[in-house]
Amino acid sequence: MSAICLDIRDLSAVLPNGQRVLRSVSLAVQPGEVRALVGESGAGKTMIGKAVLGVLPSSVRIVEGDMLLEGEDLGKLQPKARRTLIGARTALIPQDPLTALNPSRRIGPQMTDRLVRILGWSGEKADTRIRQLLDEVQIRDPDRVLKSYPHELSGGMRQRVLIAAAFAAEPRLIVADEPTTALDVTVQKQILRLIVQLQREHGTAILFVTHDLGVVAKISQRVSVLYAGKVVEEADTAALFAAPQHPYTRALMAATPRYTDPFASLKPVDEAVLAGLASEIAAADQAWRRSHG
Amino acid sequence: MDEGRARRRGVPPRLWLAGGWLLLALLAAIFAPLVAPQDPLAQDLMLERLPPFWMAGADPGYWLGTDSLGRDLLSRLIFGGRIAFIVAFAAAIAACLVGSALGLIAGYFGGWADRIISRIVDVWMAFPPVLFAILLVAVLGTGLSSVILAIAIIDWTRFCRVIRAETMGQSRMDYVENARIAGYGRIGIMLREVLPNVVPSIVALLSLEMGIAVIVEAILSFVNLSISTDDPTWGGIIAEGRLSIHQAWWVLVFPLVTLILTVLSFSQFGEALKTRFDPVLR
Amino acid sequence: MAEPLFSVRRLKVALPDMTRKPLIGRAPLVEILKGLDFDLPRGSVTGIVGESGSGKSTLGRALVRLLEPSAGSITFDGRDITHLPEAELRPLRRNLQMIFQDPMSSLNPRRTIASIIAAPLKQNGLGDNLKARVAEALQRVGLPQSFASRYRHELSGGQRQRVGIARALALSPKFVLADEIVSGLDVSTQAQILTLLEKLAAEMGLTVAFISHDLSVIRRLCRQVIVMREGVIVEASATDALFDKPQQAYTRDLIAAIPLPEIDAGWLDIPAAAKAPT
Numbered sequence: 001m002s003a004i005c006l007d008i009r010d011l012s013a014v015l016p017n018g019q020r021v022l023r024s025v026s027l028a029v030q031p032g033e034v035r036a037l038v039g040e041s042g043a044g045k046t047m048i049g050k051a052v053l054g055v056l057p058s059s060v061r062i063v064e065g066d067m068l069l070e071g072e073d074l075g076k077l078q079p080k081a082r083r084t085l086i087g088a089r090t091a092l093i094p095q096d097p098l099t100a101l102n103p104s105r106r107i108g109p110q111m112t113d114r115l116v117r118i119l120g121w122s123g124e125k126a127d128t129r130i131r132q133l134l135d136e137v138q139i140r141d142p143d144r145v146l147k148s149y150p151h152e153l154s155g156g157m158r159q160r161v162l163i164a165a166a167f168a169a170e171p172r173l174i175v176a177d178e179p180t181t182a183l184d185v186t187v188q189k190q191i192l193r194l195i196v197q198l199q200r201e202h203g204t205a206i207l208f209v210t211h212d213l214g215v216v217a218k219i220s221q222r223v224s225v226l227y228a229g230k231v232v233e234e235a236d237t238a239a240l241f242a243a244p245q246h247p248y249t250r251a252l253m254a255a256t257p258r259y260t261d262p263f264a265s266l267k268p269v270d271e272a273v274l275a276g277l278a279s280e281i282a283a284a285d286q287a288w289r290r291s292h293g
Numbered sequence: 294m295d296e297g298r299a300r301r302r303g304v305p306p307r308l309w310l311a312g313g314w315l316l317l318a319l320l321a322a323i324f325a326p327l328v329a330p331q332d333p334l335a336q337d338l339m340l341e342r343l344p345p346f347w348m349a350g351a352d353p354g355y356w357l358g359t360d361s362l363g364r365d366l367l368s369r370l371i372f373g374g375r376i377a378f379i380v381a382f383a384a385a386i387a388a389c390l391v392g393s394a395l396g397l398i399a400g401y402f403g404g405w406a407d408r409i410i411s412r413i414v415d416v417w418m419a420f421p422p423v424l425f426a427i428l429l430v431a432v433l434g435t436g437l438s439s440v441i442l443a444i445a446i447i448d449w450t451r452f453c454r455v456i457r458a459e460t461m462g463q464s465r466m467d468y469v470e471n472a473r474i475a476g477y478g479r480i481g482i483m484l485r486e487v488l489p490n491v492v493p494s495i496v497a498l499l500s501l502e503m504g505i506a507v508i509v510e511a512i513l514s515f516v517n518l519s520i521s522t523d524d525p526t527w528g529g530i531i532a533e534g535r536l537s538i539h540q541a542w543w544v545l546v547f548p549l550v551t552l553i554l555t556v557l558s559f560s561q562f563g564e565a566l567k568t569r570f571d572p573v574l575r
Numbered sequence: 576m577a578e579p580l581f582s583v584r585r586l587k588v589a590l591p592d593m594t595r596k597p598l599i600g601r602a603p604l605v606e607i608l609k610g611l612d613f614d615l616p617r618g619s620v621t622g623i624v625g626e627s628g629s630g631k632s633t634l635g636r637a638l639v640r641l642l643e644p645s646a647g648s649i650t651f652d653g654r655d656i657t658h659l660p661e662a663e664l665r666p667l668r669r670n671l672q673m674i675f676q677d678p679m680s681s682l683n684p685r686r687t688i689a690s691i692i693a694a695p696l697k698q699n700g701l702g703d704n705l706k707a708r709v710a711e712a713l714q715r716v717g718l719p720q721s722f723a724s725r726y727r728h729e730l731s732g733g734q735r736q737r738v739g740i741a742r743a744l745a746l747s748p749k750f751v752l753a754d755e756i757v758s759g760l761d762v763s764t765q766a767q768i769l770t771l772l773e774k775l776a777a778e779m780g781l782t783v784a785f786i787s788h789d790l791s792v793i794r795r796l797c798r799q800v801i802v803m804r805e806g807v808i809v810e811a812s813a814t815d816a817l818f819d820k821p822q823q824a825y826t827r828d829l830i831a832a833i834p835l836p837e838i839d840a841g842w843l844d845i846p847a848a849a850k851a852p853t
Contacts, residue, residue, distance in 0.1 A: 184626035188832065189843075197845050259794040259830065268763065269766070467680045471682075475742075477698055478661070486683055490685060
């Protein structure tokens, strides 16, 4: 197969006060795979997705590391060229389907806009493509949906629309940022199925950001566990669930509720594990400061 | 410099500038008889239209020059400030008390109370405020208290609308239900839980309203509907200055600058106060 | 002990539908709860589960009488509270406590933690020895005493939820409603809060209605479960029975949709034709 789809090497980012929010993160997404990033709030998983898409908040500054999108070093490109490249090869499935859509515009133009403006497609071609994708996400009455305003659709329907929009431009990489967190479990299952189905058909790589180890187990091939902006464990998903190596991963798994085993799950994370993590991170920061004067 | 920390800890420069100007103007107004270099009413036709201090022909006793009747402009501005500030404080506080109380009631209790109060506000705001003020003063008669009353009567709606909306937002917070769970009555919850959370907005609005009151008072003076014509007011000086703009521009420009600075300072001060009052949300 | 703490019969709740409110006049009512019958036995934790729009939160608010039912009856501790006016409810409130979903919005930003915990005590005639009572409440939920003088924004999500629990339990109520109390928390924090609630409920013999969308959590915490959908009860039974032998297709779907943290290639059941990548 071709080059690595997304290659992040030693990425570090800091806040204005000098605190590191990403701590030498490295990860590679192979073409056509679902790559999970799992962690709790503050782990920096969303930050990595934003860094890839070039939409980090202005307060966060990347101080080190490279990001290669299909072999092209994003850091070496001029801002405009970088935007064009990211716009053409990546897409986002956001967490909150309501705020991701402009409430005062109909769905149709919002979906075709990107294809017309960024990829320079004709309006007609974009419209055909969107209808095709709406069909793929099993929206049976595209005319009604395209004419609707976002608030007229249910949460699951809005998320389908956003999935269709993400796949429409045939991106090589999709960043899915907690795309099912706001949904009911039954809808979540449908949406996950849809994402994986489209991902397989289109051969798209997905960087799937989530806090839910259950979702990780069901959809990803490889996974990175994050804590405080640091990758604490990286493994094939099957291997991770068979034999988690890092104490934090083990603690996280033991804390995740399981209805099949109610009393072996929901175990509060041991203080010793958190203390171990804290010293691990302190050591990493010290080493980093030493090598960066 | 560490920009982030400066923004969080330090006092923003606009607060310094706005607060400084207001303090200066306020102190000058309070101690007007002591600080004013001349009697603001003393006319001297020998001294008419003296230019400000940096121009040729200026008199050192009259820093900002004199008007067409030979009255000292600086002294008139200082004494005019007294009326401006009295009106600003009295009218804004009156409008604030009435408007905030009604806004709290409408926002917190909702239902018919809200419907009645909101309808009144709608009707009220349909009148153009300046015309409304002129009409009111024409009915109430000129004089300091009618001006204050007129401004309060017109502008309570500004408080009412904003405080109503804020109160509605706060009332939906879980801690309001929590207080019910704890066994508090409705009025107790409104005063204990909701009011403290809308105070920052009230403070910001109050400061803004003081600026607006200064403008309205100036407009009323300008059309000769404010206080007696003898007492110097900023609007009155502006009206006189307009007549002699070609001979003595300073009589128009200095009161205008004073007015604008004061109004801007009030609004900036209010905004800055609001952010500082709310460490919780920053 | 045989008499249940709550008896709910043919309970209906209708709320105004603001999205269909005409320009002038009242919004039309929509029925959120369409006739519910159930009991909550004393000293046990009952799970109420459902997806969005099921009416589970509305049911919770009706139980603690933040809402007035439109029909049916709610009997609490032998007393009909269905239409009690606010003034008569107030003395009962010390026994009808609630822990909220969002610990951020349920704590007043301008009050110290001590004052938040003390409020229900003062209001219910337990104002003497307030300091000691607040200290005890903090200790009960495992928070250091130094937290008494802090404000909500100085606390983490888990700590805020502990304050929520401390306040609800400060009065040693008979009933506590817990409405999605862990859905905003990280899994590690969630486990702490749930084990805390589990422990305190057992120690204090509380009757708890535990509202959640997460069946996994309910299985651990609750002795019986009520499954709701669109304002009606789909199924109600003992927890183990519900998981081992769900009677309704909807319950089975709900359970099957939970992604367990273990590898299961068939879970997504994607049609075979769709598999081969190009």
